[in-house]
Amino acid sequence: MTDPQQPDSGAWHRKFAAASNNRAWELSVRERSPREDQEMLAAAHASAWHWSVVGAELNQMRATMLLAEVHALLGMAPSAMRYAEEMREYFLRVGAPEWETAFVHAIHAHAAAVAGQSQAHAASYALATEALAAIPDEEDRRIVARTLDHVPKPRGAVAGHLCDG
Numbered sequence: 763m764t765d766p767q768q769p770d771s772g773a774w775h776r777k778f779a780a781a782s783n784n785r786a787w788e789l790s791v792r793e794r795s796p797r798e799d800q801e802m803l804a805a806a807h808a809s810a811w812h813w814s815v816v817g818a819e820l821n822q823m824r825a826t827m828l829l830a831e832v833h834a835l836l837g838m839a840p841s842a843m844r845y846a847e848e849m850r851e852y853f854l855r856v857g858a859p860e861w862e863t864a865f866v867h868a869i870h871a872h873a874a875a876v877a878g879q880s881q882a883h884a885a886s887y888a889l890a891t892e893a894l895a896a897i898p899d900e901e902d903r904r905i906v907a908r909t910l911d912h913v914p915k916p917r918g919a920v921a922g923h924l925c926d927g
Contacts, residue, residue: 772816779812779821786828790835791908799836806832823852831869835912839877846873861902864893865909872913884916 786805789798810825817825826849833842846869853866871886890910897903 775812775816779809779817779825782806782809782812783825783828786832790828790831791912802832803836819852820856823849826852827865827869830873831909834869834872834876837876839873842873843877843879846870860893860897861899861906864890864897864906867893868906868910868913871916875914875916880916883914884918887913887916 782805786802786809789802789805794802806825806828810822810829813821813825826845830842830845830849833839833845850866850870853862858866867886867890871883871890874880874882874886890913894903894906894910897906
C-alpha cells in the first residue's frame with residue numbers, strides 16, 4: 763500500500779469515505795448500543811471529512827444527508843436540522859432521482875421531528891411517503907423504507923397519509 767500523505771492519497775480518501783459512509787448507514791437502520799451510537803456518529807463525520815477532501819459536491823451533500831440522519835437519530839436537533847436544510851436545498855435544486863428525493867424528504871422529516879418543528883415534520887413526511895411510492899425499483903424502495911421506518915409518524919398520520927384530525 764502507499765502512504766496516504768503522498769500525491770495519490772485521493773484513492774485513500776475515497777476508500778475511507780466510502781467505508782465510513784457504509785458503516786454509518788449500516789448502523790443507522792438497526793438497533794444500536796450506546797457504543798455503536800458513538801461509532802455511527804464518528805463514521806458519519808469521518809465520511810464527511812474524507813469527502814470534503816476529494817469528493818464532488820454531490821458526494822459532499824450525500825455526506826451531509828448522512829450527518830442529518832445520524833444527528834436526528836441521536837437527538838441532536840439543532841445540527842440535524844441544519845444539515846437537513848442544507849442537503850434538502852441542494853437536492854431539490856439539482857433534481858435528484860426518485861430514491862434520493864425520498865431519502866431527502868424522509869431525513870428532513872426526521873430532523874424536523876427531533877427539532878419539534880411539527881409543520882415541517884408533517885410536510886416532509888408526506889412528501890417522503892409520496893416519493894417512496896414513486897420509486898420504480900423495488901430494492902431501492904425497500905432501502906429507503908428502512909430509513910423512513912425510523913422517522914416518527916406525524917400526529918394525524920395514518921398508513922402513510924396525513925389526515926385532518
